[in-house]
Amino acid sequence: MTAVLDLQDVSIRRGPKTILDSVTWQVADGERWVVLGRNGAGKTTLLQIAAGRMHPSSGVAELLGERLGRVDVFELRPRIGLASSALADRIPASERVRDVVLTAAYGVTGRWRERYEELDAERAGDLLAAFGMAELADRSFGTLSEGERKRTQIARALMTDPELLLLDEPAAGLDLGGREELVAALAELAGDPRSPVLVLVTHHVEEIPRGFTHVLLLKDGRVHAAGPIEQVLTAPTLSAAFDVDLVVTHDAGRWSARAAR
Numbered sequence: 001m002t003a004v005l006d007l008q009d010v011s012i013r014r015g016p017k018t019i020l021d022s023v024t025w026q027v028a029d030g031e032r033w034v035v036l037g038r039n040g041a042g043k044t045t046l047l048q049i050a051a052g053r054m055h056p057s058s059g060v061a062e063l064l065g066e067r068l069g070r071v072d073v074f075e076l077r078p079r080i081g082l083a084s085s086a087l088a089d090r091i092p093a094s095e096r097v098r099d100v101v102l103t104a105a106y107g108v109t110g111r112w113r114e115r116y117e118e119l120d121a122e123r124a125g126d127l128l129a130a131f132g133m134a135e136l137a138d139r140s141f142g143t144l145s146e147g148e149r150k151r152t153q154i155a156r157a158l159m160t161d162p163e164l165l166l167l168d169e170p171a172a173g174l175d176l177g178g179r180e181e182l183v184a185a186l187a188e189l190a191g192d193p194r195s196p197v198l199v200l201v202t203h204h205v206e207e208i209p210r211g212f213t214h215v216l217l218l219k220d221g222r223v224h225a226a227g228p229i230e231q232v233l234t235a236p237t238l239s240a241a242f243d244v245d246l247v248v249t250h251d252a253g254r255w256s257a258r259a260a261r
């Protein structure tokens with residue numbers, strides 16, 4: 001299997017703080033990963049490296065077979081989709097939903113706009129429809145609900161047909177119905193063999209969609225456990241990662257966790 005992400009001994013230091021500490025992690029073609037860990041464990045920082053937006057202070061990071069530091073990140077980034085609230089905050093409230101998705105293609109197709117405009121518009125429309133947003137395509141982004149914004153961001157991240165899709169807490173701030181709709185859409189994405197490799201950062205095991213295959217548990221910037229989901233999402237392993245005595249259940253493809261008492 002080809003390694004889509006290959007981190008060897010990657011550390012990130014900022015002043016006296018070690019945010020990521022000797023992280024070694026491989027993600028192969030076809031895998032769907034969940035990254036879990038307490039607040040401040042280093043999840044978002046890890047995703048920044050995986051997106052080619054941050055370089056390791058030490059260690060080696062290879063993304064899609066290209067080594068960070070040796071590759072032009074501007075060529076690499078369109079091959080990696082990223083949806084995060086930090087990126088969403090930069091979208092102007094007045095921008096049309098359709099254009100939020102469509103403009104993700106600009107960096108890729110560059111000046112050959114005439115040739116691609118129609119195909120791009122069609123793809124943006126298809127992606128919005130796949131995420132249940134077809135009827136809202138002409139609204140401005142600022143008028144959307146939180147759930148609608150999240151779905152728009154994912155459609156945008158998919159616009160360049162990336163080989164790797166990184167999702168940073170896509171269900172944060174959603175109500176129960178919105179969360180379940182999003183989880184269902186992500187389960188569909190996970191189950192489609194044409195989909196990119198997926199990496200999903202979340203705080204809650206309840207937000208893990210069906211079809212996710214692997215888990216990385218971060219603790220204090222280190223890899224606490226990593227591997228197939230059934231092996232890693234056990235009560236002892238999760239309890240140790242979160243420093244809480246937990247009961248973990250797995251039912252009909254979904255997970256839940258609660259304090260043991």
Ligand SMILES: Nc1ncnc2c1ncn2[C@@H]1O[C@H](COP(=O)(O)OP(=O)(O)OP(=O)(O)O)[C@@H](O)[C@H]1O
Pocket residue numbers: 014017019037038039040041042043044045046
């Ligand atoms: N530039 C920086 N300088 C110093 N410390 C930083 C910097 N960036 C992040 N940190 C710290 O590194 C740690 C990891 O941050 P990160 O955002 O990666 O964690 P996280 O697991 O995503 O957290 P959360 O679940 O709260 O979103 C935190 O303690 C954070 O305060």
